[in-house]
Structure formats: structure tokens, C-alpha cells
Amino acid sequence: MFRFLRGALLPGAACQEANNNSSRYENLFKKLDLNEDGRVDIAELHVGLKALGIPLGRDAEEKIFKTGDSNKDGQLDFEEFMQYLKDHEKKMKLAFKSLDKNNDGKIEASEIVESLKLLGINISEQQAEKILQSIDADGTMSVDWNEWRDHFLFNPATDIEEIIRYWKHSTVLDIGDSLTIPDEFTEEEKKSGQWWRQLLSGGVAGAVSRTGTAPLDRLKVMMQVHSSKSNKMNISNGLKQMVKEGGIRSLWRGNGVNVIKIAPETAVKFWAYEQYKKLFANEDGKIGTVERFVxxxxxxxxxxxxxxxxxxxxxxxxxxxxxxxxxxxxxxxKILKREGLTAFYKGYVPNILGIIPYAGIDLAVYEALKTAWLDHYASDSANPGVFVLLGCGTVSSTCGQLASYPLALIRTRMQAQALLEGAPQLNMVGLFQRIIANEGILGLYRGIGPNFMKVLPAVSISYVVYEKMKQNLGIA
Known part of the structure; x- marks a missing residue:
């Protein structure tokens, strides 16, 4: 969307030398100062940028104001506006140089491929050319500094990792299965404290999402444990049985623990991920796709x-x-008294084994969907947008669940075996053989119906709450 900046927004000025930057900024400021009072508020910025063909969105506009409004009066005067652009151009210059591997003053497709690979993102040269096309104003299939600067002039990203962040795996989605790849943050986010705000936002989003879909989650567990060929339990009669046995409140039984465990699990996952990345990083501190997955x-x-x-x-x-x-x-x-300490790790082996197929297929499908979008639908912008990413994330998470579900079912049955009167206490292999023998392959997918039913509402609730939390914590 920034490709029109050179012609429509800065006619003539964008091609001037660096020593005429002040004149260029002044020309731009006048276009945004709609009431000509010498100040630009966020409403003027929103309307002005939209009129100039650069609809950034409220989040990006608020980030510009938060950074540029030094006296916190809710407006940008010309000095603040010019200082913001000067500082931002310096950061964009560093990002440009990090991509310009051969230092010839131009970015080419091969350099984009190489740079993104170092950040753990693999794309083809054809895909890199599409990214170039969204920035390239003169049709040379290479991007010089002027083109780069004008394209990212109002993009509030501060470094190359932020610029390509939209291609990273989405970490907003919480479908209650606790198998997603951990969040990853830049050094700046770690130093500024933004990382814990994002983790807190994700934790609250997960808690609300899990609470909203708890009846379906409990129904899934009940079907995993009790449903069989002789005792068929479907979604309708399963919900009726639970309400009849314990009332409406029983639909949320177990949800408290499911919510409470979000905080310690997120904290340990984040800490461990940072440690493992350091272990697998090369001499330059970089980590590739395989190492990131491991x-x-x-x-x-x-x-x-x-x-x-x-x-x-x-x-x-x-x-x-x-x-x-x-x-x-x-x-x-009661578990400790009757079964001992080992009971708290029943089903642990299938649970751990389930992480590999889930994470592997989740990431592989996500990358394939992003690649397909870039190949077939990317034209003016290489940014797929939030709804495309949410769609990719939802489909990839569902595929990951489908692959790991039999292990999840066996884990749940092993955890609950002691409650089933007369049921033998089988290990993972024995339980797997028993299910196949008595119920067939379909027996390994008992309860998958309500599990799939909760994905869409869980993702939707999680995303909305996550965005609201970010706004409230000042990181939107």
C-alpha cells in the first residue's frame, strides 16, 4: 500500500537529496495538517493518510503518535513530526543495510531470500520477487534506498525483524491444547518490557477463550473416556447427560485448573525456549528453521x-x-493418598510424543498456506493481513490436532483409568491395542467432534481479547 508514496504523496520531493529532507517533511506535514493549525492530531493523521492512499490502521497510527508525541499533548507539531521521521529513517537505513548483503545500494530478490533464511523464514526467489514488486516504484526489480525509505516511511516497524514479523507463526491462537510453539521476541521488546505485556495479553486471552469453550472441552474428555461401540455418546446426549448429572455449572468442571495452568506453562515455555535457542545457535547467534522447531x-x-x-x-x-x-x-x-505420586504422571509418554507431530504438521501446513497465498494472491503488498494469518493458523492447528489426536485420547484414558471400575490399568501400548481391537481406528478419534467445534470460537475469542488486552496495556 506504500508503493504510491513516491508519486502521489511526495511529488518531486521524494527524489531530492538528503539535504532537502526538511523541505520534504514540510511538504508532507502540510498535506496531513488538514485544518492548517500547525499541528496534526491522530484523527487528522488517520484521514490524511487514508486520503493519500496509505491506510495504516489505528494500531500503527497510535504507535506513531506514542513514539513521536514527545510532550504528550496528543498532537504532533512540525518539530515533533520531523524528529519522528528523522529517527525512523535512521532505523530504516539500518534495516536496509542489513538486507543489502553486497553493499551495492540495492536490494535484490536473492538478498531477501538470504536475509529471511537467517531469521528462520524460508521463501523462494519467486516469492522474494513478489515482495520486491510491492516496494519497487520504478520497475527495475531491485529496491534502492529512496524506494525503501518511501515505502516504509509511515510503517512504525523499527527493524527488519519487525518488518517481516507478519510471516512468523501466529502466537495469538489458543485452542486449549497447550502444544503451540512459544512466543518469540526481539531484543528491543525484551529490554522495553513489551514481552511480558504480550505474554500477559495472550494468557488472559487464553483464559477467556478456554472458559468460553469449556463445555465442549469437557464433553470431549467425557467422550474420550466413556464413549465406545456399546456406549455411544454423541454431542447432544453427552451435554444432556452432564447437565442431568450435575447441572449447568458441571459443564465447566475442570476449567479452573485449565485456566490456572496457563501462567506457569507459558512462563516455563518462554524461559526454556530462550535457553534452547542459545544452545542451538551458531557462532553469530543466529538460529535456523530446523533449530527453531527443535x-x-x-x-x-x-x-x-x-x-x-x-x-x-x-x-x-x-x-x-x-x-x-x-x-x-x-x-x-485423594489421588496422592490412593494411587501415590506416580499417578500425577499417568499418560505422560503419549502426551510428550504428541508434541512432535502436532508442532511439525502445524508449522508445515502454516508455511504451505502462507506460500500459497503469496504465490497466488500477493500483488501490491507482501503483507497477508490478520484475517489471512488467522485463517492459516486455524487450519494448521486443526491439522496438527488431527495428527496428534490418537495420542491425546490415549493420554486422557490413561489419566482417567483409575476412575473406571473394573477397567484394567493398561500402559500406552496395551491401551492402543485394546482400542484398535475393540473399536477400530475410529476409536482413536472419540470426541474429535466437539474438539473441532471449539476451534473457531476459541480462536475468535482469543484474538479479540488479545487485541483488547494489548490496547489496555499500551502495546497495540
């Missing part, structure tokens, strides 16, 4: 190990009858 999988396994007893408690509470447990601590005390 680091993420190991971090997920580490986090799951640390909070796994809470997974067992969640399952026992969800499957338990009304009055069987008075709460999470009562459940833990």
Missing part, C-alpha cells in the same frame, strides 16, 4: 513436564461425578 518442541516438552500433574487434575475433575471432589486440592490429596 527448540520450540523441547520447550513445549519442558513446560508440559513441569505442569503435567495439573493436566491429570483437569482430567480427573472433568470425568469425576458431582460431589466426588470438593476442588482441585481435594482431588490432588
Amino acid at each position: 527448540s520450540g518442541s523441547l520447550a513445549g516438552a519442558t513446560a508440559q513436564t513441569s505442569i503435567y500433574p495439573m493436566e491429570v487434575l483437569k482430567t480427573r475433575l472433568a470425568v469425576g461425578k458431582t460431589g466426588q471432589y470438593s476442588g482441585m486440592f481435594d482431588c490432588a490429596r
